[in-house]
Amino acid sequence: MHAVEVNFDGLVGPTHNYAGLSYGNVASLSHATAHSNPREAVLQGLEKMKAMHALGLAQGIFAPHARPDINVLKRLGFSGSDNQIIAKAYKTDPILLRACYSASAMWTANAATVSPSADTLDGKVHFTAANLNNKFHRSLEPTTTSALLGAMFNDPHYFTHHPHLPEQGFFGDEGAANHNRLSDHHGANGLEIFVFGASSFNNELPKPTKFPARQTLEASHAIARLHQLKNENQLFIQQNPEVIDQGVFHNDVIAVANGNVLLCHEQAFLNQATAIKQIKNNYLGGLPLHIIEVPSNKVSVSDAVSSYLFNSQLITLPSGAMLLVAPQECQRNKAVNNYINELLADENPIEQVRFFDLRQSMQNGGGPACLRLRVALTEAELAAVNPAVRFTEEKYTQLVTWANTHYRDSLSSDDFADPQLLIESYQALDQLTQILNLGSVYPFQL
Ligand SMILES: NCCC[C@H](NC(=O)CCC(=O)O)C(=O)O
Numbered sequence: 001m002h003a004v005e006v007n008f009d010g011l012v013g014p015t016h017n018y019a020g021l022s023y024g025n026v027a028s029l030s031h032a033t034a035h036s037n038p039r040e041a042v043l044q045g046l047e048k049m050k051a052m053h054a055l056g057l058a059q060g061i062f063a064p065h066a067r068p069d070i071n072v073l074k075r076l077g078f079s080g081s082d083n084q085i086i087a088k089a090y091k092t093d094p095i096l097l098r099a100c101y102s103a104s105a106m107w108t109a110n111a112a113t114v115s116p117s118a119d120t121l122d123g124k125v126h127f128t129a130a131n132l133n134n135k136f137h138r139s140l141e142p143t144t145t146s147a148l149l150g151a152m153f154n155d156p157h158y159f160t161h162h163p164h165l166p167e168q169g170f171f172g173d174e175g176a177a178n179h180n181r182l183s184d185h186h187g188a189n190g191l192e193i194f195v196f197g198a199s200s201f202n203n204e205l206p207k208p209t210k211f212p213a214r215q216t217l218e219a220s221h222a223i224a225r226l227h228q229l230k231n232e233n234q235l236f237i238q239q240n241p242e243v244i245d246q247g248v249f250h251n252d253v254i255a256v257a258n259g260n261v262l263l264c265h266e267q268a269f270l271n272q273a274t275a276i277k278q279i280k281n282n283y284l285g286g287l288p289l290h291i292i293e294v295p296s297n298k299v300s301v302s303d304a305v306s307s308y309l310f311n312s313q314l315i316t317l318p319s320g321a322m323l324l325v326a327p328q329e330c331q332r333n334k335a336v337n338n339y340i341n342e343l344l345a346d347e348n349p350i351e352q353v354r355f356f357d358l359r360q361s362m363q364n365g366g367g368p369a370c371l372r373l374r375v376a377l378t379e380a381e382l383a384a385v386n387p388a389v390r391f392t393e394e395k396y397t398q399l400v401t402w403a404n405t406h407y408r409d410s411l412s413s414d415d416f417a418d419p420q421l422l423i424e425s426y427q428a429l430d431q432l433t434q435i436l437n438l439g440s441v442y443p444f445q446l
Contacts, residue, residue, distance in 0.1 A: 001118060003187030004382065006058040007313070007372040008152070008389070009049050010111070011399070011432075012041040013064030013103035014425040017411050018364060021099055021137050024211030026247040026305055027365035034363060038103070039407035041360030045106070045371060046399055048356050049391050052325070056318040058382070059391035060152070061399075062373060065105040065144045066429055066442040068422055072140055073100055083419040090417040097416050099137035107366045108373040109252055110138070110175040111145045115227040116376035117158070118183070119190050124160045125381060126227035127153065130175030131164040134214040139167065147441040153375075155384040162226045165219055170200035173219035176373055177250035178239075180257035184285035186316070186376040191282050193235045194220035195251035195269070197244055206270065208244035215239075215251070235282050238270040247305040252369050254304060258314035258322060260285055261349055265304055266293045290348045298339045307333040309340070311367030314350070321351040327367045328355045388437035398435055402428070 020032025053059045070082055076096070078085040089097040105111070115126045129145040132138035142164035153159040165171040178197075183190035197213025199205045207213055217236060224234045239251050243265075248254045255264035262279065269275040276291055283289045294309075304310055306329065313325035324343075330336045340353055356368060377385065406428035408415075415421060426444050433441060440446055 001187040001378050003116065003118065003376045003378045004058050005186045005316070005374055005376050006060045006382065007052060007374055008060035008062040008108055009045055009372045010062045010106035010108035011064050012038065012045050012106045012361065013067055014038050014407050014428050015067045015101045015411065015421065016041045016103040016106070016360065017098060017101060019095060019098035019102060021102060022135055022249070022365060024244070024247070024249045025365040027363055031363040035410055035412045037360060037409050038411060039403060039409045042403045042407055043400065044358050044360055046396060046403070048325070048358065048368065048371070050396050051354065051356070053391050055323070057315065060385070061389050061391055061395070061436060062108045062111065063148055063432055063436055063438060063441070064103060064429065065141060066444055067103060067425060068097065068100040069140050071443055082422055086419050086422065087417065094413065094416065100140070101416055102137040104138050105141050105145065106361065107370040109177040109370045110250070111141070111373050112149060112175050113179050113223050114176060114373065114375050115192060115229060116186070116190065117378065117381065118187055119192060119229055119233040121228040121230060125153070125158060125375070125377065126160045126162065128162040128223050128226055129164040130173045131167050131171065132174060133167050133169060134172050134174070134212055144441065148438065151438040151441055152386050152389050154386060158381045158384045165222055170216060171219045171222065172214050172216045173223065174214045174250055177252040177370065178215040178220070180251070180255065180262065182257050182260060182262060182279070182283055182285070182289065184260060184287045186259070187378060189284045190233060191235055191279070191284050192224070192229060192233055193237055193257070193279065194224065195237050195239050195255070196220050197239050198241070205238060206241050208241040210245040211247070211249065213241065213244055214249060232282070232284060235278060237275045237278065240267050240270050240272070243267050243301055246301045248301070249365070252311055253308065254310050256310050256312060256314050256369060259316050259349070260287045261290045261292065261314060261322060263292045263310065263314060263350070264294070265299065265301065265310060266295050267301055292343070292348060294339065299336055303333055303335050307336040308362065308367035309336050311369045313368045313372060322349045324350055324353045325368045326353055326355050327362055328357050329362060331355045386437060388435070402431060402435060406431070
């Protein structure tokens, strides 16, 4: 079956800010006190979408979430009008308020895990929203994520949506950031590789000692079951706990797969030689499999973390060649830039690179690959997607005007006391639901 990959990029929300909320994510911690620029952030994301669309690729748009999350503040004991809740939270616990204002839903690689119909027993595309329970601010996402996915992929004939896994660390699930798929082409039978950070029940498997392992083996198993993956379509591999302790908080900070190519660091997986052998033995395609392991003496783990080389998107162009969509930090890092030039010159399907300025997102630990959720769709499935979430030139123009109308160009700690920010933010999203024809998806609309 022929299929295309659609990248659904998260639109950065109007309250994008740096609050240092993600222990284990080096960029988030080091920018904890920085001023953010939500308008620049959303426009940087839109530029990437525009460039991908101009290359002839199918591009989708994933809406942000309503922030601040007033309901969770109520649940935590703050009462009164919205203004009073904000004033009280700002006074007693400003970081908690920042968490409730986080625009972290922009990183849609963490929104859900998606299995294309070629891999599932019932021939449907399966979605499971991630519970993201390792971080409080991200644990606020799954309900709205499910509402948005339901509004985007709203035909039950083609799409099955599963509720997020139990909201508990044993089933910690961070979505597609820990999920790679290898196949001859997007519509072919694919090997879905679930990369977990630790096991909750099996203490014999090693764990990182400093930073948390966000994805558990038990969550990955549950998703493979829910998605009705055939045995041959699933493989579970442990991430190297030593690199989690060096800031690799998701697998997509150290490995990226597309088609018959896996680009990974040589320290990405536990017992890497065995892991690679398993991947080779289980590959279902007929084309040669390219596993490109980047050695530490060319790109250190620290350079991988600061440049986000492996958080590039690896894209099959309409011509069949592959393109690396990298953050500009890769171009600025000498070792990484040299390595990319070598990669392009070598015998492998990766032939081009494009660098993007995504600094606003990068400063919170989110590169090009974090900003998108990949969904491989057949022609009939694509036709069943809500057409208003497809990126077009007209949609781009409309969204740029929308962002310039509603977004601020600076947010710093004092701004979160301003109740006007809530009003502006909800107004922007209310209008966006019309632009993207999503219906009522936010708690303030229900
Ligand atoms: N896939 C990239 C995710 C980045 C995200 N950063 C954050 O949530 C930082 C938020 C802050 O610190 O304000 C995370 O760590 O889950």
